[in-house]
Amino acid sequence: MTTGRRGRARSEQARHAILTATATLLAASGYEQLSVDRIATTAGVGKQTVYRWWPSKSAVIAECLLDGYVLSDLIEPAKSGDARSDVLSWLRALVDFLDDPKNAALFRALAAAASENREVSDRLYQRFSGPLHTSLVECLRAGVRTGRIRDDAPVRAVADVLIGAVLHRALAHIDIPLGTADGIVDALFSGIAVADREAHRSR
Amino acid sequence: MTTGRRGRARSEQARHAILTATATLLAASGYEQLSVDRIATTAGVGKQTVYRWWPSKSAVIAECLLDGYVLSDLIEPAKSGDARSDVLSWLRALVDFLDDPKNAALFRALAAAASENREVSDRLYQRFSGPLHTSLVECLRAGVRTGRIRDDAPVRAVADVLIGAVLHRALAHIDIPLGTADGIVDALFSGIAVADREAHRSR
Numbered sequence: 443m444t445t446g447r448r449g450r451a452r453s454e455q456a457r458h459a460i461l462t463a464t465a466t467l468l469a470a471s472g473y474e475q476l477s478v479d480r481i482a483t484t485a486g487v488g489k490q491t492v493y494r495w496w497p498s499k500s501a502v503i504a505e506c507l508l509d510g511y512v513l514s515d516l517i518e519p520a521k522s523g524d525a526r527s528d529v530l531s532w533l534r535a536l537v538d539f540l541d542d543p544k545n546a547a548l549f550r551a552l553a554a555a556a557s558e559n560r561e562v563s564d565r566l567y568q569r570f571s572g573p574l575h576t577s578l579v580e581c582l583r584a585g586v587r588t589g590r591i592r593d594d595a596p597v598r599a600v601a602d603v604l605i606g607a608v609l610h611r612a613l614a615h616i617d618i619p620l621g622t623a624d625g626i627v628d629a630l631f632s633g634i635a636v637a638d639r640e641a642h643r644s645r
Numbered sequence: 646m647t648t649g650r651r652g653r654a655r656s657e658q659a660r661h662a663i664l665t666a667t668a669t670l671l672a673a674s675g676y677e678q679l680s681v682d683r684i685a686t687t688a689g690v691g692k693q694t695v696y697r698w699w700p701s702k703s704a705v706i707a708e709c710l711l712d713g714y715v716l717s718d719l720i721e722p723a724k725s726g727d728a729r730s731d732v733l734s735w736l737r738a739l740v741d742f743l744d745d746p747k748n749a750a751l752f753r754a755l756a757a758a759a760s761e762n763r764e765v766s767d768r769l770y771q772r773f774s775g776p777l778h779t780s781l782v783e784c785l786r787a788g789v790r791t792g793r794i795r796d797d798a799p800v801r802a803v804a805d806v807l808i809g810a811v812l813h814r815a816l817a818h819i820d821i822p823l824g825t826a827d828g829i830v831d832a833l834f835s836g837i838a839v840a841d842r843e844a845h846r847s848r
Contacts (some may be wrong), residue, residue: 526838554760557753557816582837595837599824603810603832610809613760621802629806633836634785634798635729 459485460492464502465511472544473503473551500551504562507552508569517574525585526631529578533604533623540612549612575601591631600630662688663695667705668714675747676706676754703754707765710755711772720777728788729834732781736807736826743815752815778804794834803833 463484467476478499482489496502506512516539519532540546556563578601585591607626666687670679681702685692699705709715719742722735743749759766781804788794810829 550760553816554757557757557760563816585837590839591837592839596824596828596832597837599828600832600837602813602824603806603829606809606811606813607806608809609813609816610805613756613766613812621799621805625799625802626806629799629803629833629836631836631838633832633834633838634788634794634800634803635834635836636793636795637840 456485456487456491457495459487460495460502461506461509461511464506468503468506468512468548472542473548474544476503478502500555503548504552504555508565510569517570518577519581521581521584523584523588525581525588525590526627528581529604529630530623530627533608533627536608537611537623540608546612553609553613571605574605578604603630659688659690659694660698662690663698663705664709664712664714667709671706671709671715671751675745676751677747679706681705703758706751707755707758711768713772720773721780722784724784724787726787726791728784728791728793729830731784732807732833733826733830736811736830739811740814740826743811749815756812756816774808777808781807806833 460481463481464476467480467484476499478489478492481499481502482492485492492502496505516532516536520528522528540549552562552566556566579597582591582595582597582600586593586595586597591597604626607621663684666684667679670683670687679702681692681695684702684705685695688695695705699708719735719739723731725731743752755765755769759769782800785794785798785800785803789796789798789800794800807829810824
């Protein structure tokens with residue numbers, strides 16, 4: 443019994459070391475440079491310990507993401523009360539993140555896994571898009587409460603659209619000139635239509 | 646020489662019949678129900694003729710999409726001059742299309758292929774997202790010319806965001822309540838911010 447517990451604790455420690463090492467290596471040198479060898483060395487475990495739990499490097503990375511070892515700080519926009527600037531800061535950070543080809547490659551690998559496999563897709567939703575959607579809706583509702591956002595604003599649609607813009611940026615080639623974070627927030631907050639009132643005035 | 650030409654014409658005819666049959670079956674009963682057997686029967690060719698050019702049903706479907714046999718009518722928004730209603734009609738049609746699980750499954754299969762393979766991604770971009778982005782930007786610029794959209798509107802960002810919203814809808818589970826086409830267009834055209842002028846007035 444005691445041995446069993448010690449074994450479990452040791453396993454949990456190795457698992458944590460492996461996931462932490464993966465997150466560190468990922469941040470330092472990106473997806474392409476990552477290998478099970480490097481993960482094992484950095485974690486101070488044998489290669490076979492990694493392979494005992496995960497079949498491949500992408501499986502370790504997926505677990506890393508799903509357990510919140512990486513990216514989790516990009517999920518939660520700040521809540522200063524100024525919804526526009528909170529959304530803008532969050533979107534700028536994500537756009538910066540995805541402008542690095544290493545990160546975009548990782549994101550695309552995840553999207554591919556999610557498109558093919560319902561279980562991966564469910565876990566990614568539970569870990570990322572779900573909480574992110576909730577945070578964005580909360581952030582926008584705070585804007586309604588402070589009188590910055592109109593009462594009848596389609597906040598759910600705006601949260602969807604913001605997540606979609608990020609997804610599109612990640613899946614599109616990085617050599618396509620995309621709209622900036624500032625442009626997206628400008629359109630969503632200020633609207634692109636000429637207000638009826640002004641249109642009438644200018645006639 | 647004559648035989649060679651006749652052979653080429655026959656091949657081209659069979660190829661066209663196979664792609665047309667695939668598009669017809671796809672529209673009638675969707676991706677899951679499709680099989681190389683059914684494609685061959687509908688096209689009036691032998692199964693081995695299909696396999697001579699394509700290794701699998703998804704390869705036939707990809708070719709179908711890339712050659713404009715399906716979906717091409719969803720790429721081009723109308724150009725009535727009223728950009729808001731043109732964008733809204735286009736987005737409603739795409740949302741309706743994706744609300745059918747058969748179509749969403751097809752779209753996800755394509756997204757998975759594109760995430761994994763740069764060549765597929767390039768061809769999908771050339772066939773779909775590229776022309777669609779161009780059409781949307783043109784549609785929005787027409788709105789600027791007719792005085793419906795403000796001169797300094799970030800039209801490129803809006804086109805990106807619209808494509809992103811469609812992508813998000815396709816990749817997310819259909820049981821997640823997503824913003825409606827009307828909500829998305831409302832946010833982008835009217836903006837969600839309370840105008841400064843009005844905010845001052847209400848103080």
